Amino acid sequence: MVLVNGADGIGTGWATKIPNFNPREIVDNLLRMLDGQAPKEMVPWFKNFRGSFAALGHQKYVCNGEVATLGPNRVEITELPVRTWTTSYREDIEKMMTGDEKTGPAQIQDFKDYNTDQTIRMVVQMEEEKLRKAEEGKGLHVFFKLQTTMSTTSMVLFDHMGCLRTYETVQDILVEFYNLRLEYYGKRKAYMEGMMGAEAAKLSNQARFILEKCRGDLKIENKKKQAMIEELTRRKY
Numbered sequence: 737m738v739l740v741n742g743a744d745g746i747g748t749g750w751a752t753k754i755p756n757f758n759p760r761e762i763v764d765n766l767l768r769m770l771d772g773q774a775p776k777e778m779v780p781w782f783k784n785f786r787g788s789f790a791a792l793g794h795q796k797y798v799c800n801g802e803v804a805t806l807g808p809n810r811v812e813i814t815e816l817p818v819r820t821w822t823t824s825y826r827e828d829i830e831k832m833m834t835g836d837e838k839t840g841p842a843q844i845q846d847f848k849d850y851n852t853d854q855t856i857r858m859v860v861q862m863e864e865e866k867l868r869k870a871e872e873g874k875g876l877h878v879f880f881k882l883q884t885t886m887s888t889t890s891m892v893l894f895d896h897m898g899c900l901r902t903y904e905t906v907q908d909i910l911v912e913f914y915n916l917r918l919e920y921y922g923k924r925k926a927y928m929e930g931m932m933g934a935e936a937a938k939l940s941n942q943a944r945f946i947l948e949k950c951r952g953d954l955k956i957e958n959k960k961k962q963a964m965i966e967e968l969t970r971r972k973y
Contacts, residue, residue, distance in 0.1 A: 738754060738779075738893065738909070739757045739762055739906065739909060740756065740757065740758075740759050740762065741756065742754050742755050742756040743893070749787070749846075750891050750892050750906070751892065752890055752891065752892040752893065752902055753887075753888075753890045753891070754888065754891050754893075755780035755782075755797075755886055756779060756780060756781060756782050756783075757778050757781050757906065758778065758781035761776075761778050761781070762778070762786060762910070764776075765778070766910070766914060767908055769910075769911070769914050774906050774907075775910050775911065777791070777906075777907070777938075778906055779791060779797055780797055780799070780818075780886060782818050784813065784854075784882065785815070785818060786802055786815045787799060787800050787801045787816075787817065787818070787882075788800045789814045792885065795887055795888045795889050795904075795905070796885060796886070796887045796888075797885065797886045797887070797888075798883060798884075798885055799817045799818050799883070799884045799885070799886055800817065800877055800883050801813065801814075801815040801816045801817050801820070801856075801877065801880075801882035801883070802814045802815035802882075803876045803877060803880055803882055805867070805871075805876075806859070808864045808867065809861060809863060809864045809867060810859060810860065810862075811859070811860045811861075811867065811876065811880070812857065812858070812859050812860075812861070813856065813857070813858040813859075813860065813880060813882065813897075814855075814856055814857055815856050815882075816856055816882065817882060817883065817884040818884070818886070819884075820884065822851050822856065825881075826849060826851075826858075828881060829844070829858065829860065830845050830856055830878075832844050833845070833846065833847060835857060843862065843866060843879075844860050844861065844862040844866075844900065845860065845861045845862050845863065846857065846860075846861045847860040860880075864956050881921070888904075891903040891904075891906075893909065893910065895912065896916050898913070941973050944973075945968075945973070947951075948971075954967070954971075
């Protein structure tokens with residue numbers, strides 16, 4: 737579940753940061769492992785996020801929002817990178833419109849904010865020449881700060897022995913969970929079989945006791961408890 741929900745926190749001398757992953761991909765990988773195959777690599781996934789994730793080398797991913805051109809001088813932004821808030825992003829867009837000492841001269845002319853509590857939509861207007869240069873340069877995602885990176889270099893968790901451990905890959909977490917869970921599923925099955933066997937033996941003995949009593953093979957009247965127990969033991973109850 738730590739791969740489904742993700743984890744982000746600090747402790748004394750330790751820190752952990754694990755992104756969320758698609759539950760369906762986790763299930764598919766577990767089924768693959770049950771079939772004796774190795775798990776496939778997974779990329780981060782966040783519910784209702786309409787952007788994209790892509791692997792960027794070892795233990796690193798790039799997260800892209802969504803941006804598209806509506807014409808020669810208009811751009812529509814429909815998704816922000818994960819963990820980028822609309823309030824702070826709106827401030828960045830305003831700086832691009834007014835310009836300052838840090839960002840330089842104004843880069844856009846105007847923008848309209850149509851954001852809701854569940855959807856992102858901002859329409860930006862800028863000079864045709866500047867838009868063309870932005871596309872030909874590093875691209876609109878970089879120009880509008882719609883690209884961030886996410887690493888998995890600090891995946892620290894307690895293992896099944898209660899010891900803190902750094903995991904190199906997501907697959908390492910999945911494999912350790914799989915092996916431990918499968919072992920305990922075996923123990924649970926054996927325990928349940930034992931309990932069901934004991935219950936079945938008890939019911940069988942009760943049924944045999946009733947039948948032998950009805951046939952008259954077993955006499956329990958006017959007998960002491962100890963004698964009755966010895967009789968039942970002799971009959972292999």
